[in-house]
Amino acid sequence: MEVSAKVNETKREPACPTCRAPRSPRFRPFCSARCADVDLQRWLQNRYAIPVGEDEERPDPTEIAEVARQRSQGLL
Ligand SMILES: [Zn+2]
Numbered sequence: 001m002e003v004s005a006k007v008n009e010t011k012r013e014p015a016c017p018t019c020r021a022p023r024s025p026r027f028r029p030f031c032s033a034r035c036a037d038v039d040l041q042r043w044l045q046n047r048y049a050i051p052v053g054e055d056e057e058r059p060d061p062t063e064i065a066e067v068a069r070q071r072s073q074g075l076l
Pocket residue numbers: 016017018019020021030031032035
């Protein structure tokens with residue numbers, strides 16, 4: 001059926017999770033470095049927003065920087 005083929009094609013179109021634009025292979029799953037950065041900031045905020053006990057270990061800034069670097073390079 002031609003119709004089902006068309007629907008399938010539309011649904012399989014990958015989209016940037018930040019702005020829903022078509023993603024770029026270079027910045028996947030995002031469309032651009034900017035959207036990847038936006039997602040990273042959101043991710044970091046969520047991380048800090050999680051209520052933790054007073055004795056909970058604080059995230060290591062060095063670790064966060066490393067994650068940011070890897071994400072900017074598309075390694076994560
Ligand atoms: Zn985007």
